[in-house]
Amino acid sequence: MKKDLLIPVMVIMGVLATAYIVVFDWEYNLLxxxxxxxxxxxxxxxxxxxxxxxxxxxTAYLGQMIFWTFSLILLGLVWAGFLxxxxxxxxxxxxxxxxxxxxxxxIFVIPAWIIxxxxxxxxxxxxxxxxxxxxxxxxxxxxxxxxxxxxxEIAAVLGFLVVGLLILGITKLVRKDxxxx
Amino acid sequence: xxxxxxxxxxxxxLPAWVLAAGMRWGxxxxxxxxxxxxxxxxxxxxxxxxxxxxxxQYGIRKNFFLPLLLxxxxxxxxxxxxxxxxxxxxxxxxxxxxxxxxxxxxxxLQFIGIAIIFYYIFRSLFASKPSLTKPSNL
Numbered sequence: 001m002k003k004d005l006l007i008p009v010m011v012i013m014g015v016l017a018t019a020y021i022v023v024f025d026w027e028y029n030l031l032x033x034x035x036x037x038x039x040x041x042x043x044x045x046x047x048x049x050x051x052x053x054x055x056x057x058x059t060a061y062l063g064q065m066i067f068w069t070f071s072l073i074l075l076g077l078v079w080a081g082f083l084x085x086x087x088x089x090x091x092x093x094x095x096x097x098x099x100x101x102x103x104x105x106x107i108f109v110i111p112a113w114i115i116x117x118x119x120x121x122x123x124x125x126x127x128x129x130x131x132x133x134x135x136x137x138x139x140x141x142x143x144x145x146x147x148x149x150x151x152x153e154i155a156a157v158l159g160f161l162v163v164g165l166l167i168l169g170i171t172k173l174v175r176k177d178x179x180x181x
Numbered sequence: 182x183x184x185x186x187x188x189x190x191x192x193x194x195l196p197a198w199v200l201a202a203g204m205r206w207g208x209x210x211x212x213x214x215x216x217x218x219x220x221x222x223x224x225x226x227x228x229x230x231x232x233x234x235x236x237x238q239y240g241i242r243k244n245f246f247l248p249l250l251l252x253x254x255x256x257x258x259x260x261x262x263x264x265x266x267x268x269x270x271x272x273x274x275x276x277x278x279x280x281x282x283x284x285x286x287x288x289x290l291q292f293i294g295i296a297i298i299f300y301y302i303f304r305s306l307f308a309s310k311p312s313l314t315k316p317s318n319l
């Protein structure tokens with residue numbers, strides 16, 4: 001019988017989320033850069049109608065929330081389909097939401113996390129700033145100030161969906177006794 | 182390492198429709214906390230719903246574990262709701278919305294909710310259990 005993976009997967013997600021929060025709480029320069037750009041990037045205005053949050057409309061904002069909720073539940077159900085297929089639907093949905101929140105910003109969170117962790121390590125051990133910090137932080141700030149991270153969010157979710165569907169398809173093809181149909 | 186990190190910056194290789202979809206539906210990194218808060222709220226509803234179903238099925242009985250758990254979830258859920266409303270007011274307004282009092286209220290409600298949940302969980306864990314040894318006169 002295949003081992004149920006819900007608890008190990010949730011523990012791994014918890015560890016990743018904790019590492020993510022600890023590093024970003026410590027090294028908040030990126031957040032500071034982003035906060036300084038909020039007025040320019042986030043808030044809607046007549047000069048920037050394409051803006052970020054759907055031109056200040058509450059209904060469009062709720063639409064964004066609902067869009068991502070259903071998209072990420074779909075993504076989570078696909079991954080739960082091969083990680084723990086026997087679990088009830090409510091547990092798969094409970095898994096889907098944090099899993100989706102981890103996946104969505106992954107493409108810019110991984111480099112941001114690596115350079116932040118490198119900087120923290122440099123401070124703790126007295127080795128100074130890692131050489132890759134400057135160029136990478138510049139790329140991330142450019143990414144954010146150009147409003148490109150939203151494209152990455154879509155790309156990450158689509159990428160994980162395709163990979164998940166492939167793995168799900170393969171696991172469906174492989175029979176319990178290990179033979180391929 | 183720099184070469185490895187540069188692998189993550191491929192925005193110019195993404196098709197135009199992905200970027201367009203990002204602009205249509207994407208959530209800005211500064212506003213990304215809105216989505217975890219929204220999901221957090223949904224999870225509170227799910228967990229609260231499960232507790233209500235358990236209460237209807239099993240009743241309150243002699244201990245108040247389930248009602249207190251529900252009360253804790255309600256405090257925590259209201260806190261997340263206020264937090265999310267603040268995200269929404271920033272995202273849809275013309276200025277960054279920040280209320281010190283509301284922020285304090287969010288933290289206080291969250292603290293009370295978690296305190297209730299943890300108090301009862303630990304109380305249940307460390308409650309004195311009846312002895313399993315047989316009475317000596319048997």
